[in-house]
Amino acid sequence: MSSITxxxxxxxxxxxxxxxxxxxxxxxxxQAVVRPGDRLQVSEVLRWASAERLSVLPRGGGTRTGxxxxxxxxxxxxxxxxxxxxxxxxxxxxxxxxxxxxxxASLQQQLAPGGEFVPLESALPxxxxxxxxxxxxxxxxxxxxxxxxxxxxxxxxxxxxxxVATKAGGKVVKNVTGYDLDKLYTGSxxxxxxxxxxxxxxxxxxxxxxxxxxxxxxxxxxxxxGRKLLHSPAAPLGxxxxxxxxxxxxxxxxxxxxxxxxxxxxxxxLSLAFFSGRAKATSRRLEEAAALLLAEGANTVQQIEGSxxxxxxxxxxxxxxxxxxxxxxVMKLSVQTKSATSVSAxxxxxxxxxxxxxQMTDPGFGSIRLFWPKTTGDTGEQQFLETIxxxxxxxxxxxxxxxxxxxxxxxxxxxxxxxxxxxSLAVMRRIxxxxxxxxxxxxxxxxxxx
Amino acid sequence: MDFQEFLARLQSIVGEENVVHHSDDLLVFExxxxxxxxxxxxxxxxxxxxxxxxxxxxxxxxxxxxVGRGTGTGLSGGAIAPPGGIQVAFPRMNHILEVDTENRLxxxxxxxxxxxxxxxxxxxxxxxxxxxxxxxxxxxGGNVAENAGGPHCLAYGTTTNHVLxxxxxxxxxxxxxxxxxxxxxxxxxLRGVFTGSEGTFGIATKIAVRLLPVPESVRTFLGIFPDVxxxxxxxxxxxxHGIVPAALEMIDALTIQAVQKVSxxxxxxxxxxxxxxxxxxxxxxxxxxxxxxxxxxxxxxxxQVRTAEAAEEREQLWVGRKGALGALGSIAPNYFLxxxxxxxTKLAQVLGQVAEISRKYDIPIANVFHAGDGNxxxxxxxxxxxxxxxxxxxxxGTEVLQVCVDAGGTLTGEHGVGLEKKEQMPLVFSExxxxxxxxxxxxxAPDNLLNPGKIFPDGKQHKHTAHPAAPGMTI
Numbered sequence: 068m069s070s071i072t073x074x075x076x077x078x079x080x081x082x083x084x085x086x087x088x089x090x091x092x093x094x095x096x097x098q099a100v101v102r103p104g105d106r107l108q109v110s111e112v113l114r115w116a117s118a119e120r121l122s123v124l125p126r127g128g129g130t131r132t133g134x135x136x137x138x139x140x141x142x143x144x145x146x147x148x149x150x151x152x153x154x155x156x157x158x159x160x161x162x163x164x165x166x167x168x169x170x171x172a173s174l175q176q177q178l179a180p181g182g183e184f185v186p187l188e189s190a191l192p193x194x195x196x197x198x199x200x201x202x203x204x205x206x207x208x209x210x211x212x213x214x215x216x217x218x219x220x221x222x223x224x225x226x227x228x229x230x231v232a233t234k235a236g237g238k239v240v241k242n243v244t245g246y247d248l249d250k251l252y253t254g255s256x257x258x259x260x261x262x263x264x265x266x267x268x269x270x271x272x273x274x275x276x277x278x279x280x281x282x283x284x285x286x287x288x289x290x291x292x293g294r295k296l297l298h299s300p301a302a303p304l305g306x307x308x309x310x311x312x313x314x315x316x317x318x319x320x321x322x323x324x325x326x327x328x329x330x331x332x333x334x335x336x337l338s339l340a341f342f343s344g345r346a347k348a349t350s351r352r353l354e355e356a357a358a359l360l361l362a363e364g365a366n367t368v369q370q371i372e373g374s375x376x377x378x379x380x381x382x383x384x385x386x387x388x389x390x391x392x393x394x395x396x397v398m399k400l401s402v403q404t405k406s407a408t409s410v411s412a413x414x415x416x417x418x419x420x421x422x423x424x425x426q427m428t429d430p431g432f433g434s435i436r437l438f439w440p441k442t443t444g445d446t447g448e449q450q451f452l453e454t455i456x457x458x459x460x461x462x463x464x465x466x467x468x469x470x471x472x473x474x475x476x477x478x479x480x481x482x483x484x485x486x487x488x489x490x491s492l493a494v495m496r497r498i499x500x501x502x503x504x505x506x507x508x509x510x511x512x513x514x515x516x517x
Numbered sequence: 518m519d520f521q522e523f524l525a526r527l528q529s530i531v532g533e534e535n536v537v538h539h540s541d542d543l544l545v546f547e548x549x550x551x552x553x554x555x556x557x558x559x560x561x562x563x564x565x566x567x568x569x570x571x572x573x574x575x576x577x578x579x580x581x582x583x584v585g586r587g588t589g590t591g592l593s594g595g596a597i598a599p600p601g602g603i604q605v606a607f608p609r610m611n612h613i614l615e616v617d618t619e620n621r622l623x624x625x626x627x628x629x630x631x632x633x634x635x636x637x638x639x640x641x642x643x644x645x646x647x648x649x650x651x652x653x654x655x656x657x658g659g660n661v662a663e664n665a666g667g668p669h670c671l672a673y674g675t676t677t678n679h680v681l682x683x684x685x686x687x688x689x690x691x692x693x694x695x696x697x698x699x700x701x702x703x704x705x706x707l708r709g710v711f712t713g714s715e716g717t718f719g720i721a722t723k724i725a726v727r728l729l730p731v732p733e734s735v736r737t738f739l740g741i742f743p744d745v746x747x748x749x750x751x752x753x754x755x756x757x758h759g760i761v762p763a764a765l766e767m768i769d770a771l772t773i774q775a776v777q778k779v780s781x782x783x784x785x786x787x788x789x790x791x792x793x794x795x796x797x798x799x800x801x802x803x804x805x806x807x808x809x810x811x812x813x814x815x816x817x818x819x820x821q822v823r824t825a826e827a828a829e830e831r832e833q834l835w836v837g838r839k840g841a842l843g844a845l846g847s848i849a850p851n852y853f854l855x856x857x858x859x860x861x862t863k864l865a866q867v868l869g870q871v872a873e874i875s876r877k878y879d880i881p882i883a884n885v886f887h888a889g890d891g892n893x894x895x896x897x898x899x900x901x902x903x904x905x906x907x908x909x910x911x912x913x914g915t916e917v918l919q920v921c922v923d924a925g926g927t928l929t930g931e932h933g934v935g936l937e938k939k940e941q942m943p944l945v946f947s948e949x950x951x952x953x954x955x956x957x958x959x960x961x962a963p964d965n966l967l968n969p970g971k972i973f974p975d976g977k978q979h980k981h982t983a984h985p986a987a988p989g990m991t992i
């Protein structure tokens with residue numbers, strides 16, 4: 068037992084200290100893992116770690132542990148799973164306050180009886196936590212309609228690296244009192260403080276949901292049709308195109324529906340569109356959207372019932388995590404939405420060891436994920452770097468950025484997965500230095516090695 | 518560098534005609550829409566990012582505080598010049614640089630008037646959603662600084678939900694880009710924390726905003742209620758139906774009287790409250806939800822319900838609401854406007870407490886507010902010529918804010934803290950909370966030369982002067 072573990076047992080008791088197995092980050096095994104039961108214990112751990120200058124890696128459900136640069140060090144993993152209470156939910160106010168370790172699935176379940184939900188999306192929602200989803204700050208499959216987690220966060224409770232509890236925002240849906248630190252913490256990957264509590268504004272659950280599945284002869288046809296649909300009155304909440312290496316991973320309950328789409332044919336593209344609203348309006352959207360997609364070149368279009376459509380939404384949300392184990396390199400681009408077609412086409416030509424990437428494209432949000440398959444024997448570092456550089460150039464040309472979500476560890480050690488420095492990096496560094504002068508939180512994992 | 522030399526160098530940057538420095542000319546820049554005043558030492562009108570950058574570089578070198586000024590419609594003193602400071606104003610940087618219909622975004626200069634942008638993009642079937650009631654006059658740069666709201670923010674969010682990226686000039690004159698034209702960016706969300714920083718982080722010189730499609734159908738409902746309590750019940754009933762209207766606004770009896778005095782908005786003299794509801798979306802949805810809204814209004818005690826769909830008729834229903842603040846001038850020479858927010862379920866309770874404060878201080882209080890998101894706007898009416906009136910009003914206003922905070926709410930929903938509410942910040946935030954906020958300011962503006970003395974308490978109560986209630990003033 069390391070002395071760090073001893074000290075943590077002394078601080079929080081033996082129950083709060085966990086075995087380190089399964090908590091590795093980028094090949095680094097932490098010296099200890101601690102799981103506080105409440106925010107006071109989070110404060111205690113951080114105060115102590117700060118004094119001892121131990122690096123601390125906050126962790127939610129561990130679903131996105133690979134995101135970010137390789138940490139400079141990993142002394143202590145701070146597992147927030149113990150902070151798992153719904154603190155306050157007032158359906159009539161359409162707001163909820165929740166502890167950071169609550170999983171997204173559990174939160175939505177607790178809101179559902181009130182007829183509401185929080186538009187916070189993440190892969191693997193039964194493991195992914197509120198704090199984790201906020202720290203990553205990324206959009207999900209319906210980001211075209213709901214935007215990023217930042218749009219729904221109205222208040223936040225954070226423990227500083229020195230162990231001091233602070234808050235920003237509040238519990239009301241409209242608030243300009245003080246600086247909007249909610250936005251700063253969201254997407255900061257736990258480098259500024261440890262999120263312990265969050266308040267959200269909620270939306271009513273629409274009475275009717277539905278979806279369309281369509282097949283297209285090419286990716287560009289699917290994206291072009293999708294953009295027309297997104298700009299029509301029948302606009303879906305989200306529209307997604309996936310290439311033929313992704314679609315065979317459709318779960319069983321969707322296989323039947325997808326049989327008529329002829330996805331087996333080489334190069335055929337699966338497109339998904341999600342809708343919700345009042346019953347009559349939803350039927351109209353589905354009908355008009357199906358007609359539009361057919362008119363724009365879809366081979367076939369299949370309507371998916373409400374209950375199945377939610378499973379389909381879950382699938383498209385989880386698909387990137389499913390693709391990852393078989394991928395050598397995963398990159399995510401965010402570009403101007405109008406560039407989706409050309410970016411997708413250009414990226415499709417960029418090979419890694421002779422292989423083209425599989426693609427998942429969200430033309431409404433301008434987000435494109437690329438998966439290059441694992442190939443046997445090839446580990447040439449230069450090849451990876453060239454591919455990454457080529458993709459970044461494409462992203463920059465279209466007003467966006469490209470991050471490396473997954474690559475072999477030796478490659479990862481040599482790059483900034485977030486991309487080239489921005490002109491605002493100096494301000495970001497100053498913020499980091501003010502919030503975490505000891506540099507103990509997730510050291511090195513953020514943009515520019517922050 | 519003495520001030521004369523500073524002035525000369527300012528003039529060399531923008532031209533003599535674009536620097537105001539004679540005290541008579543400066544008077545119009547002394548105030549904004551709040552009760553605070555402060556005379557700038559100079560006001561400068563740059564024409565480009567480069568000029569803004571050179572102005573800030575010069576001011577930084579001279580150690581002179583700077584505040585960006587939009588059109589002076591702000592309601593919390595945000596644009597009031599800090600002591601010894603200058604204002605940078607943007608009448609020359611008022612161009613819509615690009616409307617990109619494919620990306621659904623617009624790139625604008627900070628001096629563009631909010632409504633002008635909206636009107637411009639509606640020609641191509643798009644809209645700019647945030648609509649502060651001062652939208653005919655207020656500028657996008659000011660909207661960003663204050664994170665401005667408006668009636669339609671209930672459904673679409675405030676300014677911060679619509680800003681994609683910005684070019685900003687920092688305290689030392691350096692130019693940086695925050696956010697991007699893509700929806701997701703890497704690094705800290707600096708455009709998010711910049712929005713609503715009330716001019717203390719930098720000056721935005723280009724702003725990229727999202728545009729939304731104009732909805733297929735819009736319908737406005739006006740419900741007349743015997744009292745505020747039943748109108749609040751109607752608000753709850755609508756939300757319980759799972760309905761989030763595009764806008765949900767209320768005005769109370771005193772406001773109704775004022776409105777009717779100025780021009781006939783069609784409100785019955787004895788009405789206790791008027792509720793305005795706007796629905797937007799697909800025609801099918803607006804029809805279906807509209808029926809539910811109408812039923813909810815009758816069920817909760819409405820004595821009259823009017824609806825309109827054509828733009829001109831809808832405008833007619835909005836006339837009373839939009840002209841409400843200006844109309845208050847018909848019943849009192851001055852007003853002091855509070856911007857507290859409460860949870861929606863606490864609206865009726867807090868309005869009751871506000872009425873008690875009105876009786877206690879013997880101050881008439883008119884309420885015009887964004888009921889859908891719990892954003893109150895109690896207007897404390899007074900006559901500045903009466904000795905001690907302002908002090909009494911400020912004290913009563915603080916009490917109103919205390920009531921909002923006690924109900925689980927906050928100090929300001931859309932007007933900003935500015936000078937007006939900085940001493941009340943401790944009602945909501947601890948020393949530690951504010952220290953975290955201040956550390957962000959130190960990162961953006963280490964020398965604290967951008968709009969110093971705002972937002973955070975420093976024990977220096979600014980000298981209040983009353984602002985006359987006048988037609989054209991809006992919230």
